[in-house]
Amino acid sequence: MKFLTDEKLTIVGAAGMIGSNMAQTALMMNLSSEICLYDPFEPSLEGVAAEMVQSGFEYAHITYTTDIAEALKGAKYVVSSGGAARKAGMTREDLLKGNAEIAAEFGKAIRANCPDVKHVVVIFNPADITGLITLLYSGLKPSQVTTLAALDSTRLQCALAKHFNVRQYEVRNCRTYGGHGEQMAVFASTATVAGEPLTKLIGSPKLTDEQWAQIKQDVIQGGKRIIELRGRSSFQSPSYLSIEMIRAAMGGQAFGWPAGCYVHTDKFDHVMMAMETEITKDGVFYKEIKGTPEEIAELEQSYGHLCKLRDEVIEMGTIPPINKWNELNPHIK
Amino acid sequence: MKFLTDEKLTIVGAAGMIGSNMAQTALMMNLSSEICLYDPFEPSLEGVAAEMVQSGFEYAHITYTTDIAEALKGAKYVVSSGGAARKAGMTREDLLKGNAEIAAEFGKAIRANCPDVKHVVVIFNPADITGLITLLYSGLKPSQVTTLAALDSTRLQCALAKHFNVRQYEVRNCRTYGGHGEQMAVFASTATVAGEPLTKLIGSPKLTDEQWAQIKQDVIQGGKRIIELRGRSSFQSPSYLSIEMIRAAMGGQAFGWPAGCYVHTDKFDHVMMAMETEITKDGVFYKEIKGTPEEIAELEQSYGHLCKLRDEVIEMGTIPPINKWNELNPHIK
Numbered sequence: 001m002k003f004l005t006d007e008k009l010t011i012v013g014a015a016g017m018i019g020s021n022m023a024q025t026a027l028m029m030n031l032s033s034e035i036c037l038y039d040p041f042e043p044s045l046e047g048v049a050a051e052m053v054q055s056g057f058e059y060a061h062i063t064y065t066t067d068i069a070e071a072l073k074g075a076k077y078v079v080s081s082g083g084a085a086r087k088a089g090m091t092r093e094d095l096l097k098g099n100a101e102i103a104a105e106f107g108k109a110i111r112a113n114c115p116d117v118k119h120v121v122v123i124f125n126p127a128d129i130t131g132l133i134t135l136l137y138s139g140l141k142p143s144q145v146t147t148l149a150a151l152d153s154t155r156l157q158c159a160l161a162k163h164f165n166v167r168q169y170e171v172r173n174c175r176t177y178g179g180h181g182e183q184m185a186v187f188a189s190t191a192t193v194a195g196e197p198l199t200k201l202i203g204s205p206k207l208t209d210e211q212w213a214q215i216k217q218d219v220i221q222g223g224k225r226i227i228e229l230r231g232r233s234s235f236q237s238p239s240y241l242s243i244e245m246i247r248a249a250m251g252g253q254a255f256g257w258p259a260g261c262y263v264h265t266d267k268f269d270h271v272m273m274a275m276e277t278e279i280t281k282d283g284v285f286y287k288e289i290k291g292t293p294e295e296i297a298e299l300e301q302s303y304g305h306l307c308k309l310r311d312e313v314i315e316m317g318t319i320p321p322i323n324k325w326n327e328l329n330p331h332i333k
Numbered sequence: 334m335k336f337l338t339d340e341k342l343t344i345v346g347a348a349g350m351i352g353s354n355m356a357q358t359a360l361m362m363n364l365s366s367e368i369c370l371y372d373p374f375e376p377s378l379e380g381v382a383a384e385m386v387q388s389g390f391e392y393a394h395i396t397y398t399t400d401i402a403e404a405l406k407g408a409k410y411v412v413s414s415g416g417a418a419r420k421a422g423m424t425r426e427d428l429l430k431g432n433a434e435i436a437a438e439f440g441k442a443i444r445a446n447c448p449d450v451k452h453v454v455v456i457f458n459p460a461d462i463t464g465l466i467t468l469l470y471s472g473l474k475p476s477q478v479t480t481l482a483a484l485d486s487t488r489l490q491c492a493l494a495k496h497f498n499v500r501q502y503e504v505r506n507c508r509t510y511g512g513h514g515e516q517m518a519v520f521a522s523t524a525t526v527a528g529e530p531l532t533k534l535i536g537s538p539k540l541t542d543e544q545w546a547q548i549k550q551d552v553i554q555g556g557k558r559i560i561e562l563r564g565r566s567s568f569q570s571p572s573y574l575s576i577e578m579i580r581a582a583m584g585g586q587a588f589g590w591p592a593g594c595y596v597h598t599d600k601f602d603h604v605m606m607a608m609e610t611e612i613t614k615d616g617v618f619y620k621e622i623k624g625t626p627e628e629i630a631e632l633e634q635s636y637g638h639l640c641k642l643r644d645e646v647i648e649m650g651t652i653p654p655i656n657k658w659n660e661l662n663p664h665i666k
Binding site: 001020021024025028029043044046047048050051052053054055056058059061150151154155157158161167168169222225226228229230231234235236237240241244256257 | 334353354357358361362376377379380381383384385386387388389391392394483484487488490491494500501502555558559561562563564567568569570573574577589590
């Protein structure tokens with residue numbers, strides 16, 4: 001059996017719907033001969049591990065543990081879906097505080113147990129923030145931590161394919177940048193539909209301004225829509241896409257969508273956000289985002305929202321003020 | 334994008350945990366460029382379809398429908414997990430009757446809408462029975478219908494690997510035949526552990542008779558154990574393995590485990606049960622089962638249990654008496 005790598009891949013949150021799907025996806029892709037499943041919830045974790053070996057993935061060495069130190073020891077690649085889900089009665093702030101603290105613990109655990117890790121993908125919400133916190137506490141380089149941001153772009157692709165009644169692959173280069181949810185910046189100028197620039201179609205009878213506004217709205221509400229339909233948060237698409245990201249970081253097939261990463265430019269700094277990126281064996285590299293002046297203005301607004309969210313976490317005390325970040329992680333300038 | 338086939342693959346029960354995993358598994362394997370998802374539960378089905386396209390499986394044409402006729406029309410391959418789950422207060426007989434009737438409807442729908450289907454995999458419980466009923470009502474040849482039976486064998490492999498503390502792939506050719514659950518026949522004479530025949534190990538200090546009896550018991554209780562651990566029935570392993578079966582039927586990678594199929598020999602007849610099989614483009618073919626006299630006796634007992642279960646379904650009126658089967662499906666002699 002040929003694996004992409006023999007270096008250890010650890011899946012954090014493996015007992016959950018996303019984590020267990022990540023495990024299966026990674027095994028199906030033959031990513032690593034050494035896969036460790038971690039979750040604090042013992043019986044479910046054992047159940048997931050049992051399902052994996054009972055699927056006949058007999059060549060990979062699949063281990064599981066409820067001990068985070070053991071799970072991360074020697075890990076070269078880590079994907080984490082290990083946040084808490086929003087429960088009834090919880091405010092958005094409760095969730096933010098809870099997951100921010102989980103991310104801080106996760107970052108510290110990386111620093112303590114696998115400082116030589118090569119790449120970490122963080123996907124628990126709000127991923128821009130949990131990824132940033134993980135980066136700060138882990139002491140890793142900004143190029144070593146990415147967050148899942150692709151789903152907004154694939155949702156845009158799907159919505160356009162549906163509207164124009166074309167096959168999905170005929171809609172190319174759909175891009176959303178910046179934050180997620182209400183705060184994302186949906187770009188039109190990057191995309192083509194059956195070879196035609198989307199910007200030329202918007203405002204024509206083929207795609208009126210109202211219809212385009214509705215599509216943008218649907219993309220923004222995409223996650224909510226899955227909850228309405230399935231009665232649960234999406235889990236197959238985020239897990240699949242995040243495993244595609246770690247595959248790229250292992251030197252496998254290129255990842256074709258935006259990824260969340262730490263940015264440090266004149267305009268944007270001290271946040272993690274969805275960028276145009278390349279993920280390679282050497283980590284994530286972002287490129288300058290190009291768009292119309294309106295799109296760039298939207299992106300700046302999205303960035304502003306992310307800064308506010310980050311400042312909330314600073315106020316909560318989960319991360320120090322920006323001017324102290326360098327003390328926590330010398331790779332942050 | 335290269336697919337194994339361009340012929341339509343339909344997944345029945347696609348809104349469920351097993352069916353939605355089947356969809357993802359089939360897409361990840363690039364099995365067919367034409368995948369149709371069917372389920373009577375509309376919103377969940379749409380949610381699963383949305384997750385699939387949003388995963389970026391952009392080259393396959395993914396459709397979904399709550400209309401079984403539309404779902405099966407033109408289908409050349411079908412995998413069905415579309416049974417009901419056992420609910421609180423339901424007896425075993427209630428479940429048997431309910432799923433037997435679902436299987437009968439499913440068989441009739443195949444006959445009406447896709448008589449030219451090439452292969453059908455049935456995995457809802459009790460699969461030996463629902464597969465048999467599907468075969469009878471569909472009018473297909475016995476070589477065209479298989480049921481999932483591999484999980485018992487993979488569980489035996491896992492249990493032995495754990496006991497001997499060897500890697501899973503070092504335990505070869507684990508086999509259980511006949512029925513499932515309490516009725517399965519667990520074979521020892523086929524298997525080797527790190528090159529040593531299992532039969533030579535049983536009764537030695539390395540694997541006492543008591544330990545072997547316990548392993549057999551654990552295999553028989555394997556499904557129950559997953560429910561205890563995960564709080565739900567196994568879904569990842571059955572869906573993955575059943576998609577491996579349909580892949581083999583499409584001419585893809587060989588399937589390495591026993592499959593349930595209709596048997597017609599001097600000793601065993603008028604049942605579907607786990608056999609030593611080969612699944613190819615031309616369908617499923619079974620081979621004579623070889624074992625020790627004790628194992629063959631166990632298999633005969635397992636067969637007897639299956640005959641009793643089948644006779645229950647005949648008594649229920651869901652299928653006619655054996656001597657009328659040929660009228661229902663001329664391929665049954």
